[in-house]
Amino acid sequence: MTYLRPKFRHPELPKNNLGYSVDYYEGSLSTLCAGCGHDSISAGIIQAAYELDIEPHRLAKLSGIGCSSKTPAYFLSNSHGFNSVHGRMPSVATGANMANRDLIYLGVSGDGDSASIGMGQFVHVIRRNLNMVYIVMNNGCYGLTKGQDSATADSGSKNKSGHVNLFQSIDLASLAIELGATFVAQSFSGDKSQLVPLIKAAMNHPGFAFINVISPCVTFNNNPGSTKSYDFVREHMEATSTFDFVPEMAEITTSYSEGSQKSVKLHDGTFLQFHKIAQDWDPEDRISAINAVQNAKLKNEILTGLLYINPEPVDLHEMINTSLRPLNSLTKEDLCPGSEVLKSINKDWR
Amino acid sequence: MSLNQVKINDFVIRFANVNGTGSASANYLFCKSIFRMGVPVTPKNIFPSNIQGLPTWYEVRVSEKGYLGRREGIDIMVCVNPQSMLKDVGNVRTGGYFLYDSSKPLHSNYIRDDIHYIGIPLMEMCNEAFTDPRQRQLFKNIIYVGALAALLEIDFKVFESLLAEQFAGKEKLIAPNIKALQMGVDYIHEHYSDPIDIRVEQRDLVGDSIMIDGNTACGLGAVYGGATVAAWYPITPSTSVIESFMNFSDEYRIDPETGKRNVAIIQAEDELAAIGMVIGANWNGARSFTATSGPGLSLMNEFLGLAYFAEIPTVLIDVQRTGPSTGMPTRTQQSDTLEAAYASHGDTKHILLFPSTPKECFEMTADAFDLTEQLQTPVIVMTDLDLGMNDHMSKPFQWDDHRQYKRGKVLDAEALEGIERFGRYLDVDGDGIPYRTYPGTHPTKGSYFTRGTSRDEYAVYTESGDAYVRNMDRLMKKWNTAKSYVPGPHLYQEVNLSTYGILFFGTSEYSTEEAIDILKAEGVQLDAIRIKSFPFNDTVEEFIHSHDKVFVVEQNRDAQMKSLLMIELSINPEKLVSVLNYDGLPITADQIVNSIKSGLSFSDLK
Ligand SMILES: Cc1ncc(C[n+]2csc(CCOP(=O)(O)OP(=O)(O)O)c2C)c(N)n1
Ligand code: SF4
Ligand SMILES: [Mg+2]
Numbered sequence: 001m002t003y004l005r006p007k008f009r010h011p012e013l014p015k016n017n018l019g020y021s022v023d024y025y026e027g028s029l030s031t032l033c034a035g036c037g038h039d040s041i042s043a044g045i046i047q048a049a050y051e052l053d054i055e056p057h058r059l060a061k062l063s064g065i066g067c068s069s070k071t072p073a074y075f076l077s078n079s080h081g082f083n084s085v086h087g088r089m090p091s092v093a094t095g096a097n098m099a100n101r102d103l104i105y106l107g108v109s110g111d112g113d114s115a116s117i118g119m120g121q122f123v124h125v126i127r128r129n130l131n132m133v134y135i136v137m138n139n140g141c142y143g144l145t146k147g148q149d150s151a152t153a154d155s156g157s158k159n160k161s162g163h164v165n166l167f168q169s170i171d172l173a174s175l176a177i178e179l180g181a182t183f184v185a186q187s188f189s190g191d192k193s194q195l196v197p198l199i200k201a202a203m204n205h206p207g208f209a210f211i212n213v214i215s216p217c218v219t220f221n222n223n224p225g226s227t228k229s230y231d232f233v234r235e236h237m238e239a240t241s242t243f244d245f246v247p248e249m250a251e252i253t254t255s256y257s258e259g260s261q262k263s264v265k266l267h268d269g270t271f272l273q274f275h276k277i278a279q280d281w282d283p284e285d286r287i288s289a290i291n292a293v294q295n296a297k298l299k300n301e302i303l304t305g306l307l308y309i310n311p312e313p314v315d316l317h318e319m320i321n322t323s324l325r326p327l328n329s330l331t332k333e334d335l336c337p338g339s340e341v342l343k344s345i346n347k348d349w350r
Numbered sequence: 351m352s353l354n355q356v357k358i359n360d361f362v363i364r365f366a367n368v369n370g371t372g373s374a375s376a377n378y379l380f381c382k383s384i385f386r387m388g389v390p391v392t393p394k395n396i397f398p399s400n401i402q403g404l405p406t407w408y409e410v411r412v413s414e415k416g417y418l419g420r421r422e423g424i425d426i427m428v429c430v431n432p433q434s435m436l437k438d439v440g441n442v443r444t445g446g447y448f449l450y451d452s453s454k455p456l457h458s459n460y461i462r463d464d465i466h467y468i469g470i471p472l473m474e475m476c477n478e479a480f481t482d483p484r485q486r487q488l489f490k491n492i493i494y495v496g497a498l499a500a501l502l503e504i505d506f507k508v509f510e511s512l513l514a515e516q517f518a519g520k521e522k523l524i525a526p527n528i529k530a531l532q533m534g535v536d537y538i539h540e541h542y543s544d545p546i547d548i549r550v551e552q553r554d555l556v557g558d559s560i561m562i563d564g565n566t567a568c569g570l571g572a573v574y575g576g577a578t579v580a581a582w583y584p585i586t587p588s589t590s591v592i593e594s595f596m597n598f599s600d601e602y603r604i605d606p607e608t609g610k611r612n613v614a615i616i617q618a619e620d621e622l623a624a625i626g627m628v629i630g631a632n633w634n635g636a637r638s639f640t641a642t643s644g645p646g647l648s649l650m651n652e653f654l655g656l657a658y659f660a661e662i663p664t665v666l667i668d669v670q671r672t673g674p675s676t677g678m679p680t681r682t683q684q685s686d687t688l689e690a691a692y693a694s695h696g697d698t699k700h701i702l703l704f705p706s707t708p709k710e711c712f713e714m715t716a717d718a719f720d721l722t723e724q725l726q727t728p729v730i731v732m733t734d735l736d737l738g739m740n741d742h743m744s745k746p747f748q749w750d751d752h753r754q755y756k757r758g759k760v761l762d763a764e765a766l767e768g769i770e771r772f773g774r775y776l777d778v779d780g781d782g783i784p785y786r787t788y789p790g791t792h793p794t795k796g797s798y799f800t801r802g803t804s805r806d807e808y809a810v811y812t813e814s815g816d817a818y819v820r821n822m823d824r825l826m827k828k829w830n831t832a833k834s835y836v837p838g839p840h841l842y843q844e845v846n847l848s849t850y851g852i853l854f855f856g857t858s859e860y861s862t863e864e865a866i867d868i869l870k871a872e873g874v875q876l877d878a879i880r881i882k883s884f885p886f887n888d889t890v891e892e893f894i895h896s897h898d899k900v901f902v903v904e905q906n907r908d909a910q911m912k913s914l915l916m917i918e919l920s921i922n923p924e925k926l927v928s929v930l931n932y933d934g935l936p937i938t939a940d941q942i943v944n945s946i947k948s949g950l951s952f953s954d955l956k
Pocket of ligand 3: 066068110111112137138139140141142143150
């Protein structure tokens with residue numbers, strides 16, 4: 001069931017540059033289990049869109065099937081949403097993006113949706129560098145079908161029913177880097193201070209931006225022995241760095257110790273300013289990113305934060321040289337060659 | 351050679367070649383020369399699912415009477431493929447001709463005393479005249495075309511002009527081709543001075559017709575119909591639909607100022623992704639389509655159900671081939687009828703269009719974009735390998751410049767301003783067709799959540815059985831509305847002339863028309879109807895009800911169209927008599943005539 005949220009709000013909520021307060025970015029009331037990590041990610045999306053001054057109707061939200069894929073109903077109610085079929089959100093997002101390059105595309109998926117049934121579409125949307133944000137709400141299980149292991153469950157991880165997973169897990173973030181994703185991050189639904197800037201950076205990225213968010217399923221996979229529980233993730237989280245957006249020319253006020261900083265200039269002239277950078281890691285170096293993730297794994301840690309960024313990606317539209325005018329805005333005059341041309345085509349076939 | 355009664359402009363010639371040896375363009379040259387002589391002609395490519403080295407046949411039927419269906423009985427066999435020679439010799443009709451490469455003597459196994467042999471030392475002649483090994487290979491084919499020109503008395507000037515057109519810009523290729531043709535002509539004049547009893551004579555029977563294949567026509571129809579997003583996965587025999595769309599897009603979809611493309615064509619990772627992209631693009635207001643064949647259609651089922659239930663325009667061109675499974679991938683069939691009509695789980699029905707000619711491929715593809723947007727449901731164009739990959743004589747294509755794209759019920763920002771509460775699935779007009787909005791239209795109005803789950807009129811999720819039933823019933827109402835949107839059938843007579851009717855669709859048209867003529871000459875009158883779309887409209891129903899028996903011609907084993915008619919129109923199965931062909935080759939008039947004669951006591955019919 002989707003409930004409409006009561007519309008009363010405190011009048012003094014702060015407003016963003018568009019004059020909207022944060023409640024303008026909300027959706028209908030969530031029907032997920034109380035405490036589900038997915039709801040925190042929805043809250044992060046709401047906060048990020050609010051802080052970035054996004055016009056909700058200029059964003060399209062798409063998903064597959066699963067508890068995670070239900071969440072687009074719970075944020076940005078003024079955005080068009082598309083809850084498609086299991087594992088196929090990337091193709092729908094690709095078509096939508098081809099039709100209108102001027103909107104922001106936010107795809108939400110689950111670990112079952114992306115790492116099993118939808119693995120084919122997941123890897124191919126990365127190859128094409130579709131300009132979209134792709135969030136996997138990763139709980140290591142199939143929430144909606146009652147807790148079966150997913151392909152991201154770690155080998156040896158135990159779920160609520162006591163079942164221990166025997167198989168190797170698929171590491172979506174490493175895979176995304178390997179496949180050439182131009183923005184790859186990892187985070188935790190319980191760490192809003194890290195998650196919100198990552199979503200903002202992803203939305204600002206003019207190419208494929210992937211965030212793998214560990215998002216505990218409180219009902220089926222939050223027990224001792226599970227490597228996707230709140231406790232386990234909190235204890236084993238390690239960050240590559242922290243970072244903020246810096247508009248061009250702005251003065252950097254906070255001071256950090258020398259040698260642990262780096263700024264990355266973005267396509268639109270803004271900067272990402274990294275602080276407290278992990279050793280041997282450079283956000284623009286894919287190899288160092290893959291090493292960092294693998295090294296963390298060896299230490300039984302979950303590496304979070306931004307893992308890799310290519311600040312000047314070439315997206316699918318650029319690769320196939322489509323018109324700058326959205327294709328869905330072209331008219332018969334732009335598209336139809338007309339009867340005279342047809343006459344000459346007929347002539348060629350006589 | 352004995353001279354029987356001369357057959358003018360009425361014969362079948364088959365070329366037996368090895369694929370990958372350049373025979374296609376020579377054979378096409380032969381076919382086109384007859385077309386240029388003003389005589390109706392129909393070529394069929396019978397090719398293997400393989401790139402090089404296997405037998406391939408090209409069959410050309412020449413018919414003064416304008417019958418464009420395939421005909422059994424080969425009058426002339428041109429065999430340059432030793433692999434298939436035994437079979438090829440056997441296929442020539444008694445009294446027919448067998449033209450072969452006599453560089454090596456013909457084995458006694460291949461000798462029949464009831465056919466004529468015309469040996470031409472093709473390989474020897476080529477080796478003498480050409481040094482380049484590629485040319486030696488290619489011009490063997492051109493030499494036999496020259497020989498045929500001499501035997502059949504085709505005007506040599508026709509070849510000169512065809513070659514000039516074919517090699518415009520590469521003029522130096524013309525001379526060796528002419529030389530090879532002339533070698534064939536000369537050889538016949540020197541060695542076979544007696545005329546054969548088959549001949550081509552100049553006529554004026556093709557008018558302004560064109561020769562083109564259905565897939566090229568579909569691709570062009572998509573350009574004219576305003577498609578801007580195409581997604582696909584390669585599969586014979588549908589690939590050339592997209593290739594055609596690409597080629598025409600290269601020409602007509604480049605912005606002259608910016609050099610940028612007014613089209614996005616994506617080769618997807620599979621058919622699931624292809625149809626997903628098409629649905630995403632249509633949802634977002636771009637006209638979008640895909641093309642596939644049986645195996646791809648099977649994969650697309652789940653998404654087709656989504657498009658049906660969530661009411662998203664979708665155009666799919668199904669170029670059918672021989673199933674089930676991988677079947678005979680390079681042979682034709684009409685065996686996806688039921689699969690397409692009811693694709694996906696749950697109660698679903700889809701609009702089908704059945705083109706019969708390249709002209710209809712062009713028109714129906716362009717129309718499909720209007721229909722799918724007007725009706726907000728998938729439209730599947732049901733063509734087949736025979737129509738899609740063979741050249742057909744067709745009326746020229748036409749386009750009315752006043753025609754506007756019918757984008758259906760879409761609300762813009764201004765319209766939304768005037769609405770209290772937008773209901774995506776509200777039946778405002780009573781025709782079952784709701785209003786839609788494109789993403790990005792209005793800051794606060796018109797957004798909704800598209801989903802494959804049940805929902806109410808305002809697109810809000812619900813598990814209420816009542817709301818679900820209301821929605822399903824509205825979809826049924828829309829389905830009934832569709833009957834007045836889709837193209838009606840072609841009725842061959844204004845009033846019934848018989849108590850027996852014959853019903854057919856798609857590429858069975860040519861042979862069925864011929865069969866009707868044959869039966870008529872034998873004193874059997876049949877009323878005829880050609881179906882062009884599903885849902886069936888009232889005319890189809892009336893036609894069946896007003897005849898005692900109706901023969902249903904189709905190219906599959908299970909009489910799928912008959913089933914569809916029975917299910918949808920509650921027809922008594924006894925009333926529909928199937929005429930079937932499913933050997934992978936296009937149905938022939940003789941097959942239809944024989945089936946009709948054996949299906950009923952023939953005297954009943956008279
Ligand atoms: C084709 C198909 N197969 C199976 C299902 C059943 N199904 C629904 S959700 C789901 C798994 C969802 O897991 P995940 O993507 O991890 O989402 P979560 O619920 O864990 O957030 C499955 C198997 C389906 N909807 N469609
Ligand atoms: S079952 Fe798990 S994933 Fe689904 S809503 Fe409940 S807690 Fe969240
Ligand atoms: Mg999951």
